[in-house]
Amino acid sequence: MFDRLEDTLVRFEELLSMLSEPDVANDPKRFQKLMKEQADLAPIVEAYKEYKENKQNIEDSLAMLQEESDEELRELAKEELAESKEKVEELEQKLKILLLPKDPNDDKNxxxxxxxxxxxxxxxxxxxxxxxxxxxxxxxxxxxxxxxxxxxxxxxxxxxxxxxxxxxxxxxxxxxxxxxxxxxxxxxxxxxxxxxxxxxxxxxxxxxxxxxxxxxxxxxxxxxxxxxxxxxxxxxxxxxxxxxxxxxxxxxxxxxxxxxxxxxxxxxxxxxxxxxxxxxxxxxxxxxxxxxxxxxxxxxxxxxxxxxxxxxxxxxxxxxxxxxxxxxxxxxxxxxxxxxxxxxxxxxxxxxxxxxx
Known part of the structure; x- marks a missing residue:
């Protein structure tokens, strides 16, 4: 799943770069096709970036708990750790749903x-x-x-x-x-x-x-x-x-x-x-x-x-x-x-x- 997410992230960046190219902007059909692909990938990329942020927060909070002796700061780190763990679970589920194969007819009238x-x-x-x-x-x-x-x-x-x-x-x-x-x-x-x-x-x-x-x-x-x-x-x-x-x-x-x-x-x-x-x-x-x-x-x-x-x-x-x-x-x-x-x-x-x- 995470390999697919990394590939999606790379493709999304590629699309952003391609859409800013003058020859793409001058080809309405191609521009529209790439815009649609970008719009389809955007929710996955957004959720994955948020997932990575929360994973980083977990690491930071754990490091703080190991190094910090101040009780007040330790409590803050514990709160942030619990919040980030909960968020990671939610986002994992959300990403699984976002990666489900899409019905090719979904966008149709x-x-x-x-x-x-x-x-x-x-x-x-x-x-x-x-x-x-x-x-x-x-x-x-x-x-x-x-x-x-x-x-x-x-x-x-x-x-x-x-x-x-x-x-x-x-x-x-x-x-x-x-x-x-x-x-x-x-x-x-x-x-x-x-x-x-x-x-x-x-x-x-x-x-x-x-x-x-x-x-x-x-x-x-x-x-x-x-x-x-x-x-x-x-x-x-x-x-x-x-x-x-x-x-x-x-x-x-x-x-x-x-x-x-x-x-x-x-x-x-x-x-x-x-x-x-x-x-x-x-x-x-x-x-x-x-x-x-x-x-x-x-x-x-x-x-x-x-x-x-x-x-x-x-x-x-x-x-x-x-x-x-x-x-x-x-x-x-x-x-x-x-x-x-x-x-x-x-x-x-x-x-x-x-x-x-």
């Missing part, structure tokens, strides 16, 4: 799909509420949300919605949301006051670049149709909506959010690219069953991950046995505590696996 599952209209109503929950969360992060496609039902529910979230580290935070979300409550349509259980599925896919997935346009069939639903003057007057069928996989994507047919076509291709990339990632997950077991629910879409119980005002994440009694604020997008707990559990599982090896 995401495409989110929400589908109503069991429960009819009630599932569609809950799908619309979860969609709003993610939109509020994205807004709190100052991320941009663009709707791709939506299939609404008359009472304010959504049978299906897909949208893109653009922002720094969107995938690193939202990737744990994939799976089955269950709601338990008394539907407004229920006259007997009985609690119903409904489900929706959430799929989080990293946005794929053209370098990640090559699409042969001969495999794609495009149909155009008139957009439906709420909208401006162009809705129902022009064939701006696009339906894309990917012949080899049978994937069908509709995009009708934009007034321009060209923009809808571009969005549909983005979704297709993400879906094909996601299929590749799923295959890799299945091939590494052991690795998937060590992760916190980023693999299996059919896994029931969370229950939202309205009568008791609680939300339970089943993967980490976390229960919070503040359902209202969570439905308003305050999901950071859940995400932080999932990240911590994932890191702990990976550290435990690393220690086994």
């Amino acid at each position: 995401v495409i989110v799909e929400i589908r109503a599952g069991a429960g009819g209209d009630e599932a569609a109503l809950f799908a619309a509420e979860v969609y709003r929950m993610y939109v509020h969360y994205a807004e709190s992060k100052r991320w941009k949300v663009e709707t791709m496609d939506v299939e609404e039902i008359g009472i304010g529910g959504m049978k299906y919605v897909s949208f893109m979230v653009t922002g720094q580290g969107a995938y690193s935070l939202l990737k744990y949301e994939s799976g089955v979300h269950r709601v338990q409550r008394v539907p407004e349509t229920e006259s007997g006051g009985r609690i119903h259980t409904s489900t929706i599925t959430v799929a989080i896919m990293p946005e794929a670049e053209e370098v990640d997935v090559q699409i042969d346009m001969n495999d794609c069939k495009f149909d155009v149709f008139r957009a439906s639903g709420n909208g401006g003057q162009c809705v129902n007057t022009t064939d701006s909506a696009v339906r894309l069928t990917h012949i080899p996989t049978g994937i069908v994507i509709s995009c009708q959010d934009e007034k321009s047919q060209l923009k809808n076509k571009d969005k549909a291709l983005k979704v297709l690219r993400a879906k094909l990339y996601d299929m590749e990632c799923q295959k890799a997950h299945d091939a590494e069953a052991e690795a998937r077991r060590s992760q916190v629910g980023t693999g299996d879409r059919s896994e029931k991950i969370r229950t939202y119980n309205f009568p008791q005002g609680r939300v339970t994440d089943h993967r980490i046995k976390l229960t919070l009694y503040r359902l209202e604020s969570i439905m308003n997008g305050d999901i950071q505590e859940i995400i932080d707990a999932l990240i911590a559990a994932d890191q702990a599982a990976k550290l435990a696996k690393m220690n086994e090896n």
Whole structure:
């Protein structure tokens, strides 16, 4: 571990030197790439420098205890020794986490799909509420949300919605949301006051670049149709909506959010690219069953991950046995505590696996 840290320190200094060179500054692409690498290494270097300082403090304090006879100074040295030892332990743990292999998709934007599952209209109503929950969360992060496609039902529910979230580290935070979300409550349509259980599925896919997935346009069939639903003057007057069928996989994507047919076509291709990339990632997950077991629910879409119980005002994440009694604020997008707990559990599982090896 310390060899790796020393190498990281050397590389960081190299990057600082390279970034100050005029030929690098004049090459925007290279400059951006080196800046990103430097930004990724900065937290590791910072923590390692602090670790080394505290190790030095321990040596200095021990030397003072051996040489010093003044009781007051000895007490100060003992205090500093205890503080530095505690800090070294904390920083060792922090460095282990910082050195864990990074998910290559963590910095990517995401495409989110929400589908109503069991429960009819009630599932569609809950799908619309979860969609709003993610939109509020994205807004709190100052991320941009663009709707791709939506299939609404008359009472304010959504049978299906897909949208893109653009922002720094969107995938690193939202990737744990994939799976089955269950709601338990008394539907407004229920006259007997009985609690119903409904489900929706959430799929989080990293946005794929053209370098990640090559699409042969001969495999794609495009149909155009008139957009439906709420909208401006162009809705129902022009064939701006696009339906894309990917012949080899049978994937069908509709995009009708934009007034321009060209923009809808571009969005549909983005979704297709993400879906094909996601299929590749799923295959890799299945091939590494052991690795998937060590992760916190980023693999299996059919896994029931969370229950939202309205009568008791609680939300339970089943993967980490976390229960919070503040359902209202969570439905308003305050999901950071859940995400932080999932990240911590994932890191702990990976550290435990690393220690086994």
